């Protein structure tokens with residue numbers, strides 16, 4: 108059973124002219140729960156359902172938890188999402204709207220996650236937000252689709268949080284015979300756990316994460332994201348929150364798509380494509396999406412701190 112939808116890949120003339128190469132957008136923001144997460148989460152949930160899972164447990168108050176709630180309802184499997192006290196009312200309502208049980212526990216994600224783990228019993232399965240092979244296998248379907256939609260691009264641009272999206276893009280490139288396609292891995296300054304891992308040669312835990320790209324806020328990336336850098340040409344790019352927010356505004360203006368700064372970061376990455384990949388003539392940006400944004404919120408972010 109497939110829970111995600113096939114998404115369009117469109118050429119962006121505005122962004123092509125800006126970047127000086129052919130730019131295409133893979134529009135994951137139109138997935139039913141607003142982000143690419145449904146590809147991997149939906150795949151993992153469907154496989155585990157097939158193996159008899161009686162309940163799905165998540166500890167993400169963000170797009171991953173929302174995707175688990177959606178997938179569980181579609182499959183008829185009860186879902187419990189444990190979130191910390193810091194999770195917004197809006198996020199809890201959204202997850203609850205899919206029929207999932209929302210439990211508020213602890214002041215941080217670590218505490219909520221520990222509680223979620225304690226809830227696991229024989230019939231229930233924990234759905235990790237980024238570190239599981241089933242997730243990567245599911246995310247990779249976006250590259251399978253792309254291979255039918257356009258000619259092989261020279262590079263893919265994607266945002267990196269815990270590295271599940273990156274691992275999925277990498278798996279997709281490898282399984283489609285596109286191993287020579289480069290990847291620009293974009294993060295914000297407050298969430299640069301992948302840049303830190305590349306620098307140290309192993310995943311390192313950041314003391315803290317900060318800023319507006321909250322969906323990129325994993326303190327440590329998965330090992331697979333780092334291993335991939337030995338199999339594919341991956342360049343890391345770190346930019347500011349202001350640039351990520353401007354990326355959201357530019358995407359909204361050019362293509363009328365509203366996304367989180369986690370996604371705006373990839374759009375902002377446009378301006379550095381030529382620097383990282385001087386020979387590239389075409390790029391696909393993964394428009395990863397995210398539901399943690401409103402038009403009004405974007406305006407507030409654009410006014411900057413104190414605005």
Ligand SMILES: *Cc1c(COP(=O)(O)O)cnc(C)c1O
Nearest residue numbers: 170268269270271272369396397
């Ligand atoms: C989860 C998420 C990311 C980052 O994905 P990882 O697999 O954690 O690297 C980026 N953008 C959005 C909108 C997300 O929900």
